Amino acid sequence: MxxxxxxxxxxxxxxxxxxxxxxxxxxxxxxxxxxxxxxxxxxxxxxxxxxxxxxxxxxxxxxxxxxxxxxxxxxxxxxxxxxxxxxxxxxxxxxxxxxxxxxxxxxxxxxxxxxxxxxxxxxxxxxxxxxxxxxxxxxxxxxxxxxxxxxxxxxxxxxxxxxxxxxxxxxxxxxxxxxxxxxxxxxxxxxxxxxxxxxxxxRAHQRNLERLARALVTGAAPAAVALAAERAEWEPPSALTAVLLPESQVSHVLSVVDARTLHVTDDLAGVAEGTSVLLVPTTGSDTARQSLLRALRGTRAVVGPAKPWLDVGRSHQRALRARDLGLDGVVDADAHLAALLLDLDPLTRGELREQVLAPLASLRPSTRDKLAETLRSWVLNQGRREAVAEELFVHPQTVRYRVGQLREAYGDRLEDPKFVLEATLALA
The missing domain is CATH 1.10.490 (Globin-like)
Known part of the structure; x- marks a missing residue:
């Protein structure tokens, strides 16, 4: 049978x-x-x-x-x-x-x-x-x-x-x-x-979720956001992380992250066409963040910091600024805080750079550029001649000679902590 x-x-x-x-x-x-x-x-x-x-x-x-x-x-x-x-x-x-x-x-x-x-x-x-x-x-x-x-x-x-x-x-x-x-x-x-x-x-549920996502990103009043979460029957996590990524990669990411992840579908200021914003629930711990970054491997995501869920708008703004750094692959905004800080006010930073380099303004362009490069390396390496020589690919005697020129131009200011801070910020 x-x-x-x-x-x-x-x-x-x-x-x-x-x-x-x-x-x-x-x-x-x-x-x-x-x-x-x-x-x-x-x-x-x-x-x-x-x-x-x-x-x-x-x-x-x-x-x-x-x-x-x-x-x-x-x-x-x-x-x-x-x-x-x-x-x-x-x-x-x-x-x-x-x-x-x-x-x-x-x-x-x-x-x-x-x-x-x-x-x-x-x-x-x-x-x-x-x-x-x-x-x-x-x-x-x-x-x-x-x-x-x-x-x-x-x-x-x-x-x-x-x-x-x-x-x-x-x-x-x-x-x-x-x-x-x-x-x-x-x-x-x-x-x-x-x-x-x-x-x-x-469809009604999805619309409520989309309204909630937009309210969170745009910084609506906490009471209004809480009401939107209630209407969407959405359980708030302890923290949210804003993620920017191409629209073509949204479906994949949604299949590997927390099911409560919100997707902002409306146009947002500063978000280019073809780019989507996801608000991913997380605990805010380093372990949770590393897990999220692993899940995003292979994408072109920009990941903001984890913030309390009502404050995720700050995570979104940080992600937008990290995107403007022009980095490739998965960009962790938390790993580029110094670059983001220096890029916060480029006009003021440009004025500070001009002020710091003013004593070199009368020199020939080639000499001025070499000394500016040496000054940058000098302050970043805290005056260690061997480290400066290695970074600039020159002989330590060349470093000694250039630092001597800098001392002629700046005098005792090279030892002034205030000037060293300004030079670091201007030239970093």
Whole structure:
């Protein structure tokens, strides 16, 4: 005796009848007129195909199901950081059960025990997961990534069990196609649920989140921001970090950071077209910041400092200034505080530079430039001649000669702490 699984081209339909003419659909919210509609997922018009699975193989797959589900969950938590928080709470057990139901639903279909029946709980569960993602304000990227990872891990372990139970290569290849087609079916159900939720209440929720994000960045009154957070049903973290990055990289980043991350979608002063602003929840600790910077690897993000959530506007302003430094890759504003301070008032700094270099104004340009370069290195290296020579790639005797010229021009001012501070700021 063998079990038979029916496939429809690249996809099989959990709710199809033996004739292959039925379609899988989901019951959606009432339309504005009150009628309940069905959302089709796949047309059931493709040619049927069968694959025979020995009952011994099926029994081996069912026995391995709990362990496979646990490994799939572990891989999802590791590779999709935005789900780590969800799996650690009370919701974790529910999600683990959903993974087992999804895998169990596939094996149930493989035995054709539900032929001609409505879609199994796995499909309904996937639909509800999609709706849940929409209710939290998240896009589908993280959930679809979880499906891909789960499919990879599940197939790796299920195929091993099938081979150990005696499954042949040809049968295993066909079975692989059906596993991934089933994951496609779950993904389609989640996308449908996500879309339906957005059409009903998700859009209003998203608008509230966007209003909250703008209020935070623009420095609205704390009372107004708190009210906006309440309307958006958003739980404030202890701190937020502003991140500037290209719009093309937003989807990826949202899939790897905290699900409460806010996305400013409106135009903001100082933010160039094609650049987005994210407000990422954090604890404010150095460990949390390093974790965020690692998550942003491979992007062109500019990361402001972590600030109390009501004060994230300061983080946004710091990120804007760090962007203007013109650095490449992930830019950590906290690592460039000196450069940001010196760049805070360029006009005043230019005037200070002219004042500091005034005693050299009468010299020839080439001589003036060499002495200005030596003065800069002298104050930054605290008068250590060998360090100055190494930095300027000249002989220590040349440094001695140039410092002698500087002493003629500046006199005792070279030893004055006030002048040394001014020269450091002007020439750094």
């Amino acid at each position: 063998t079990s038979t699984l029916v496939e429809k081209g690249p996809h099989f339909l959990p709710g199809e009848s033996e004739s292959g003419l039925d379609s899988c659909s989901y019951r959606t919210n009432p339309s504005p007129g009150g009628a309940v509609t069905n959302r089709p997922v796949r047309p059931a018009t493709q040619e049927a195909r069968t694959v025979d699975l020995d009952p011994v193989v099926m029994e081996a797959l069912r026995a391995a199901l709990p362990e496979v589900a646990e490994k799939a969950v572990a891989a999802i938590v590791e590779e999709v950081p935005s789900y780590a928080r969800a799996f650690s709470g009370s919701l974790g057990d529910t999600i683990r059960q959903a993974v087992q139901i999804a895998l169990g639903g596939f094996l149930t279909l493989a035995t054709r025990q539900d032929a001609g029946s409505p879609p199994p709980p796995a499909i309904d569960g996937a639909y509800q997961l999609g709706r849940g993602e929409a209710r939290t304000g998240r896009s589908m990227e993280a959930l679809l990534a979880a499906y891909r990872i789960g499919a990879r891990v599940a197939w790796r372990d299920m195929s091993r069990s099938a081979v150990d139970a005696g499954s042949g290569a040809a049968e295993l290849s066909r079975f692989a196609e059906l596993v991934f087609a089933y994951i496609d079916e779950l993904s389609a159900a989640s996308v449908a649920g996500h879309s339906d939720e957005l059409e009903s209440s998700g």
